[in-house]
Amino acid sequence: MEKSDMQIIRLLLVDDEDDFRTTLANRLTRRNLDVTDAGSGEEAIEIIGQKSFDVAIVDIKMPGMDGIETLRRIRKIDPLLEVILLTGHASVEAGIEGIKSGAYDYVIKPCNVNDLMVKVEDAFRRRMIEKGRAQENRECSKS
Amino acid sequence: MFKKLKLFNWGKSQKESSAGENLPDLFRFKYSCFKMLLDSNAEFLNVMTDLEEKLLGQQVFGMSYVRSRSAKAVFHALRMIKNLDDLSGHCYSPLFDILEKINLKIKEILGRKKEISISELILPYSAINAEMTDWVGGKNANLGEIHSRIGLPIPCGFAITTRAFESFLLNSALFDEISSKKMNIDPDNPGTIKTISDDIRQLIISADVPAEIEDAILLAYSKLAGDTSSGKIPDSSLRISMRSSAVGEDSELSFAGQYLSRLNVPQEHIIRTYKEVVASLYTPRAIAYRLNKGIRDEDIAMSVACLQMVESVVSGVMYSKNPLNMLEENIIITAVWGLGPYAVEGVITPDSYTVGKNGQTISSDISRKTVQLISKPDGGLTEIPVADALWDKPCLSADNIAVLAGYARKLEEHYGCPQDIEWAIDSSGKIFILQSRSLRADDSGKSYPVLPVLTGYPLLIEKGVTVSGGVGFGPAFHVSSDEDLLNFPDGAVLIARHSSPKLVMVMKKTRAIVTDMGNIAGHMATLAREFAVPTIVSTNVATSVIHEGMEVTVDAYSGRVYQGKVPELEAYQITGEFPMKDTPVYSVLREVSDRIVPLYLLDPRSPDFAPTFCSTLHDICRLVHEFSYTEMFKLSDLVSDKRGLAFKLKGFIPLDLYVIDLGSGLTEKNLNLNSISPDKIASVPFKALLKGLLNKDFQQNQCRPVEFKGFLSVMREQMITPPSAAERFGDRSYAIISDKYLNFSSRVGYHYSIVDSYCSRTVNMNYITFSFKGGAADDVRRNRRVRTIARILQSLDFATDVTGDRVSARYQKHEIHLIEDKLDIIGRLLQFTRQMDMLMTK
Numbered sequence: 001m002e003k004s005d006m007q008i009i010r011l012l013l014v015d016d017e018d019d020f021r022t023t024l025a026n027r028l029t030r031r032n033l034d035v036t037d038a039g040s041g042e043e044a045i046e047i048i049g050q051k052s053f054d055v056a057i058v059d060i061k062m063p064g065m066d067g068i069e070t071l072r073r074i075r076k077i078d079p080l081l082e083v084i085l086l087t088g089h090a091s092v093e094a095g096i097e098g099i100k101s102g103a104y105d106y107v108i109k110p111c112n113v114n115d116l117m118v119k120v121e122d123a124f125r126r127r128m129i130e131k132g133r134a135q136e137n138r139e140c141s142k143s
Numbered sequence: 144m145f146k147k148l149k150l151f152n153w154g155k156s157q158k159e160s161s162a163g164e165n166l167p168d169l170f171r172f173k174y175s176c177f178k179m180l181l182d183s184n185a186e187f188l189n190v191m192t193d194l195e196e197k198l199l200g201q202q203v204f205g206m207s208y209v210r211s212r213s214a215k216a217v218f219h220a221l222r223m224i225k226n227l228d229d230l231s232g233h234c235y236s237p238l239f240d241i242l243e244k245i246n247l248k249i250k251e252i253l254g255r256k257k258e259i260s261i262s263e264l265i266l267p268y269s270a271i272n273a274e275m276t277d278w279v280g281g282k283n284a285n286l287g288e289i290h291s292r293i294g295l296p297i298p299c300g301f302a303i304t305t306r307a308f309e310s311f312l313l314n315s316a317l318f319d320e321i322s323s324k325k326m327n328i329d330p331d332n333p334g335t336i337k338t339i340s341d342d343i344r345q346l347i348i349s350a351d352v353p354a355e356i357e358d359a360i361l362l363a364y365s366k367l368a369g370d371t372s373s374g375k376i377p378d379s380s381l382r383i384s385m386r387s388s389a390v391g392e393d394s395e396l397s398f399a400g401q402y403l404s405r406l407n408v409p410q411e412h413i414i415r416t417y418k419e420v421v422a423s424l425y426t427p428r429a430i431a432y433r434l435n436k437g438i439r440d441e442d443i444a445m446s447v448a449c450l451q452m453v454e455s456v457v458s459g460v461m462y463s464k465n466p467l468n469m470l471e472e473n474i475i476i477t478a479v480w481g482l483g484p485y486a487v488e489g490v491i492t493p494d495s496y497t498v499g500k501n502g503q504t505i506s507s508d509i510s511r512k513t514v515q516l517i518s519k520p521d522g523g524l525t526e527i528p529v530a531d532a533l534w535d536k537p538c539l540s541a542d543n544i545a546v547l548a549g550y551a552r553k554l555e556e557h558y559g560c561p562q563d564i565e566w567a568i569d570s571s572g573k574i575f576i577l578q579s580r581s582l583r584a585d586d587s588g589k590s591y592p593v594l595p596v597l598t599g600y601p602l603l604i605e606k607g608v609t610v611s612g613g614v615g616f617g618p619a620f621h622v623s624s625d626e627d628l629l630n631f632p633d634g635a636v637l638i639a640r641h642s643s644p645k646l647v648m649v650m651k652k653t654r655a656i657v658t659d660m661g662n663i664a665g666h667m668a669t670l671a672r673e674f675a676v677p678t679i680v681s682t683n684v685a686t687s688v689i690h691e692g693m694e695v696t697v698d699a700y701s702g703r704v705y706q707g708k709v710p711e712l713e714a715y716q717i718t719g720e721f722p723m724k725d726t727p728v729y730s731v732l733r734e735v736s737d738r739i740v741p742l743y744l745l746d747p748r749s750p751d752f753a754p755t756f757c758s759t760l761h762d763i764c765r766l767v768h769e770f771s772y773t774e775m776f777k778l779s780d781l782v783s784d785k786r787g788l789a790f791k792l793k794g795f796i797p798l799d800l801y802v803i804d805l806g807s808g809l810t811e812k813n814l815n816l817n818s819i820s821p822d823k824i825a826s827v828p829f830k831a832l833l834k835g836l837l838n839k840d841f842q843q844n845q846c847r848p849v850e851f852k853g854f855l856s857v858m859r860e861q862m863i864t865p866p867s868a869a870e871r872f873g874d875r876s877y878a879i880i881s882d883k884y885l886n887f888s889s890r891v892g893y894h895y896s897i898v899d900s901y902c903s904r905t906v907n908m909n910y911i912t913f914s915f916k917g918g919a920a921d922d923v924r925r926n927r928r929v930r931t932i933a934r935i936l937q938s939l940d941f942a943t944d945v946t947g948d949r950v951s952a953r954y955q956k957h958e959i960h961l962i963e964d965k966l967d968i969i970g971r972l973l974q975f976t977r978q979m980d981m982l983m984t985k
Binding site: 099126 | 169
């Protein structure tokens, strides 16, 4: 599936900190991602209604709809949209809730763009595979 | 919190090269799941090591530590399961439920809380007795008991109950904020305690008290003013004292002077003062005290005693027995002019009277009292000079002493144990009891050794007043500000002008305390006895004769201080160890750890090695780790081109070693074999490791010297003869390789080691990380071995770190041949430790 590398990943970046979000969006765009950004969970949900994405990066700590709630709603709308959580000093409890609610993984803020890119690519790969699995609906082999 | 372990630094740029350029997406996906799984596995092992170390009971930690570590353990176990489930195409979903069950148990253990079963916000003392400590705190409960059951005089007043506290603090958003702030406290760093304390207190002071509580308090105040005024109109100029009355003051512990009390509070400051008293739960010293005593913050609550202000002419403290000699039937009374704080805070040295049970004074020690505290007209207190004529006069008359002694007898009789009593006498000569609690004795019944004056050492202080016995040695450190407390060095002797309960912040660090002023009945004295710190007060000269940094030996049994070390006294030294064991926080840690640390699934070949048999997080992680390799081995079936990826390494080594090739790790491509021989390995780091692992010198019955001298000398010194090489080694080992990369992991029972290395022409990218976990932390032998390994690695120029039974080491940015040499030696080391493992597990 060499194609995946050619395919442009459509990414939604959700964070309430304007400076952080704009800087990160620029840097990810420079790495050939198709980036859309949202300043709140509410805005993110609205955008997802209009356009489809492969991967979302969501800050856990946001005023109004927090990251976990945003994650839950995103997964409800598109169960195959992979969500990477950004955590600052949020509690591990939030991390537990995040994974339970279907997050792909987490990245610690402030984060290295290289690390983040690796995660985004991995998450995208997961989306492709889960898509394939959903299509085939294949029985998994018991160990 | 989510700090990634350096151990699995799967770097930025090497991931592409190590994973190979042309591997199918499915494989890459599985490999990234596998990496995350291993990453969490390492984090989980770290948390476990940390818990095991805390379980030894020698370090101080609080409930937020227990909470954050358990959450971290759950998180990483969950992340492991998730990645195994993804990796396998969702074959392991039942594990989620098993984890959730364990998580719920952990949460239940952490969440246990005392129920407050009272609905009143305010209670009058006539309605309070000693059984009501959970509702009104210890001080209030005793005041109620003294008033309503013993019938001794206390000032009029009321109690603000813990129900009020609960609705103000516990059940508000405030408490969550406080809890999250507390997470950042590092018990070993008083600086963090100070900063976080300031933040929390600011939060509480600036919060609004619910109107319902405010109304109830002010109504009670009006009633009190009405009751005490002579006319019909309530006297709004009535001042009250507001004293902390905390719940959780376990009868074993004193909490002496830890929380705030405010005297002379006018009506308009009552609500603010209420918040200040509540906030005093979070002063640095209160936080430090609870940490050191292992008290759960969930178990504390603040009630407040609101008493009509007694404008005392004389006040003081009374012990119904001598705390330093409980066998003596004497009462000790200390007294100062003016208000009480100066009697307990160590600012001036009070009069001291020794009184027989019959009320006759046996001896008295009248001190010079030049200042006193009085109420200011607009609220608050102020210090004024004592009239010259009263400086050297006794504060108490024979009549006063007889009445006080009578009260002391009654209180001791009623409670059935010696009492520590605060009292005050107003201008009309009426005596009030302000507080009574059990007297904390210095190992009652045990008498102090009588030590002679030792000649040959400069005697700095000949006679001070002993408040807590013992001998301590160390460099002197002068404390005159809070700043000094923050910088207090471990093992020093604390020298201060006044005694103060604030010193509790460093009582774990200090070897002894010597002050100029202070007295046997002060708050600090109670704390010093509780923390077993040798303490002398009232020396008058300590701060002037003992210089900063001077080494001194404090003989607190006899009240003497010598310059330098006095070997004759060493046998009497108090070690100052402070085990957390038997504290409430410790027992919660114990219970929680029982759900996390033990490993019951030992044998992967056993039919019990299955999800349903997992009863701890460790079981889950062990199982997931094992299955993750199984799933990685299935890869070859799933990859479309059917290219062989995993092999069993065959040959002469007594090792069940499986190899997964990520790309270019083998000399030949498209091998249609199930097993390969070592000479087919092309991976540079793996070849180097195998060289050591297969080194014949180490497969013999004895060690023969090889190139590295230090390595062997340590080996010879520490280890016993290895078993014969024919012994079968433990579980499966795995090597994941590419041309430049190696991840090697092996396990024998409880012991576990991982080598991760990248080895290329680019020096800056090269590294080896090695970690070894040796077994339960309380096993001395295993710990010794871990330290031995650490020493070997250190001598090999690795940066090493030992925590409990785990050693992690790192060697990076070196030339390719150096990396190869080190891997060779690690290979030999592994071979040797595996043999040791076999021997020890037998």
